Amino acid sequence: MNTFHQIVWLGRRSLLFTLRQPVQIVPSIFFPLMFLVVIAAGGDRASTIPGFPAESYFAFALGGAFVQGTMLSGVNSGSKLAYDIETGFLDRLVLTPVGSGSILIGHMIGSLAVSLIQLFTFLAAGLIGGVHIAAGVPGILVMFALALAVSIAFSALGVIVGVRTGSSEAVQSAFPLFFILLIFSSYMLPRNLMEADWFRWFATANPASYLIEGIRSLVITGWDLGALAAGFGTAAGVAALTLTGAAVSLRRKAVWS
C-alpha cells in the first residue's frame, strides 16, 4: 500500500474518531465562539479609541477567534495520539507497514475537520453580527487557508507533547499555555495601541500576533500583502519546526528497527 492510501485510511479513522464523539467537538466550538461573542459585545466601545483600526470590535476580534479555535483544535491531535499510546493502539499501527509520517498526517485530519467546522461557525457568527469582510469571498478563502495552516502547525506541536508524555491528560493540561500565548498577543488590541512597552514588545515577539493580524487584515483592511506575508510566513515557519519535531518524535517512539 502506498503512502497516499495509508493516509486516506488513517485519516478516515481519525475523522470517525472525531465525529463520533460530539462531546469532544462541541466544547472546542462553543468556548471560542462564546469568548468571541462576549468579548466583541463587551468591548464594542473599543472601536471609539482614537486610532482604532476597525469600525466594529466584532470585526477586529474575529481574526483572534479563528486562530484561537484552530490552535486549540490542532493541539487536540496530540491528545488523540496520546490516547492511542495509552491504549496500545499505536503499537497496533506500528506493527503494520504504515510509516510514522502517515500516522502523523492521519491524526491531523480529524483536527482539521474540527477546525473547518469551527471556521464556518465563527464566520457565520461574524456575518450575523454584522461584520463585513473587506477582502470579500476570495478573502474568506485565504482566511480559511491561513487558519488551517495554524491548525496543522499546532497539531504537530500537540503531537510532540502527546508522544513525549504519552498522556492525553498532559496534553489537555497544556491548553492554558496556548491560551496565554493568545492573551499576550494582539488578540484584543492592535499593537500600536498597547500602552505598556513590555506588553507591546512581547506581542511583537509572539508569533500568534502575526497569525491573528494576517487573518484580521482580510476582515478589516482588505488585501494587506505585508500582513498576509507575515501571517503565512509565521505559519509556515512554525509548521516547519513542529512538523519536523513531530515526525522525529513519532518515528523514535514508534519504530526502533
Added chain:
Amino acid sequence: MSIETHGLVRDFKEVRAVDGIDLMVEPGEIYGFLGPNGAGKSTTVLMLTTLLPPTKGEARVGGFDVTIYGARVRKLIGVALQDVALDVNMTGREHMLLQGALHGLSKHDASSRGSELLSRVGLSEAADRRVGGYSGGMKRRLDLALALVHHPSILFLDEPTTGLDVQSRQALWGEVRALARAEGATVFLTTQYLEEADALCDRVGIIHRGKIVAEGTPASLKAEVGRPSVVATPVDDADRPEIERVLKRYGEVYDDEPAIGVRLAPEKELTDVVRALDRKKLKVADLALHQPSLDDVFLAKTGLHLEGAGEEKPEEA
C-alpha cells in the same frame, strides 16, 4: 526455525526482566510461555515483535534478525498483545478493513478476509456495532481476528484469555487451535494459566524471573516431576507425626500445610495409603489424589507455586 533466540536479555533501569532466554520454536508449533506475573513473558513478546529492543543477545523471527530487519519481521507476524488496543468508536468490521488496508490488501480483499475472520471468531452479528459495546470476550476474539487478517505465518498472543470467564476462555482456546491449524501458523503464546498451557500447547517453556526453568511437552514435563501425589489433611494435629510415618512407606513425603503429601513410589496406589491409614485408625479430614500438574513442575523447579509467584512489573526504561 520460526522463532529462535540466543541469550536474549532485556534490562529496565536496575531490573533485568529477561535474563538470557534461549528459544527454538519450530514452524507450525504452538509454543506456550508459562509463568507468573512479572516473569518476563510480555517483555519477551515485545522484543520478538520488534516493539522493544533487546539489551543483549540475538533473536530471529521467520529467519530475520529483529534488530536489523524489523520491517520484514512485522510483515510475517500477527500480534495480539495483552492490552486489546481497539478503537472504541469503530465497529468490528471497520477495524478489519483498516487493518487489512494498512497491510496492503485491496478494499475487496480486506472486506472478504474481514468477513471470513469475523465469522470464524463468531462476531458476524456484532460486526457493525461499535467496539465500545463489546464484552471482554468479544474484544479478545476481534483482537485475534485482527492479528490474522494478513495471513501471518507466525502469531504472537500475549495472555489472550486474561480477564475472561472460564467459558469464554475455553471458547477462545478452540478458536486459537482451529485458526492455527487452518492457517498453518506458528503460535507463540504467553499465559499464566496452567490449563491453557496444557490444553493448547505442543510445547511449553516455563519462565521464572526472566529465565526458562523448564521446557518440553506438557506430558514430558509432568512426567519429569513424577508420579501422582496423595495429600492427607489430619483431623487432629497430634496425629500428624504418625500420619507422616505411615505415608513415608509409600513414597517421598512433603509438607503441604495444613496437609501432608506423599509422591507415590512406583507401583504404589491410593488404595494402599487408604488401607494403611485405616489399619492405624488415623482419621483424616480430607484425602486427595493429585496428578502432577505444570504447577508441580514449577514448584519442583523454583520452590514456589505458580499462583503467588508473581512480582511487580518492572518499569520501562
Added chain:
Amino acid sequence: MKAYLDSVRAVTRRNLVNAIRNPALTVQPALGPIVFLVAFGGGLSAFGDIPGFDFPSGYTSFQFVFILMQAGVFNGVFLGITLARDLESGFARRLMLAIEHRTAMVVGYVLAGAVRSLLMFAILFGVGLAAGMQIDGSAWHMLALFTFPLLLSIVGSLFASGIALRFQTVQAAPLMFMPSFMLLFLSPLLVPFDLLSGWIKAVARFNPVTYFLEAGRGFISGRPHDTLLAYALGAGMVAVFSVWAVRSLKRAEAAG
C-alpha cells in the same frame, strides 16, 4: 452544636492540609487570574481611553477588581472538583459515614475554599501592587472590596459542591466551569456598565457579578456606591446555593 462544629473543623482542616501538601492545588487556580491581571491590566490599558470611561484610578485597578472576582469563583469551583474527586475515590463516603450531620461536610469544603481564596486574594494584591495598581480607597474600603470575591468563592463552592454531589465524578468539571465562565464574562469585564450597549448590557443588568464589580470598583477608587444592593444580592446567592447544595447532598445520600 459542638459535634457539628467539630465536624466542620475537621473537614476544613483536612482540605487545608491537603492544599499545603499539594502546592499545585493552590498554585494552579492562581495562575489564571495572575495571567489575566498582567495581560488585561498591562496590555489593555488603552480601553481607559474610550470616551466616557470614567475611572480615575487607572485601568489596572479597574481590571484588578474583575480578577479578584474571577479568582473567587474559580477557587470555589476548584473545591467542588476536590469534592468530586473525593466522591469518586470513595473518601467522601468515608466522611459521610463518620459525620452525624452531613451538611457539616459541605460546610467544611466551602470554608476551606474560603480560606484558600483569602490567601489567593493576598497573592493577587501583591501582584497588583507590583504591576503599579493605583489604590484610592481607604484600608476599610479595601477590606470591604475583598468581601465580594469571598462571597463569590462561597457561592462557587456551594454550586460546584452540588454538581459534585449529583454526578460524583471529576468528569462533571465542565458543568462547574461553564456557568462560572458565563457569569464572569457576561458582565462589565472590559468597560464600566454604563459603556456597555445592546444585548450584553441587558444580560449584565441581571447578572449579580455586575453589581459586585461596580461596588468593588467603587471601593478601590474611594467612591463606594450601591454597596448595600451588592451585599443583598450576595446574601441571596449564598442562601439559594446553600439550598441547592443541601438538596444535592440529600440526593447523594439517597443514591447511596
